[in-house]
Amino acid sequence: MADYKHDSNYKYSRYIKINNLLQLSKYALERATEMAKKDEMIKRPNNDYGENVSCLWSSDPNHMVDDDDIAKRWYKEHEGYDYGKEPTVLSAG
Numbered sequence: 001m002a003d004y005k006h007d008s009n010y011k012y013s014r015y016i017k018i019n020n021l022l023q024l025s026k027y028a029l030e031r032a033t034e035m036a037k038k039d040e041m042i043k044r045p046n047n048d049y050g051e052n053v054s055c056l057w058s059s060d061p062n063h064m065v066d067d068d069d070i071a072k073r074w075y076k077e078h079e080g081y082d083y084g085k086e087p088t089v090l091s092a093g
Contacts, residue, residue, distance in 0.1 A: 027048075031044055031051075035053075041055050054073060054074070
């Protein structure tokens, strides 16, 4: 009986995690679509989740953005960030 309960709890926790990821993906897609329609890059007001908005520019119309590069940029932001005050440069928060 203990194995069944453990298996059931595991499946339920996996379901919750997958369901949360699906909801978060839907939420992110809605926001990306909204920003694209308005042609603006601003954070969502009254956001239920943390949000990172990134913008890159290239004169090459065939340039492809690599999601690893975006993630590295986000994690690098903390290097110049002073958590005690509002940021004064775009590279830090």
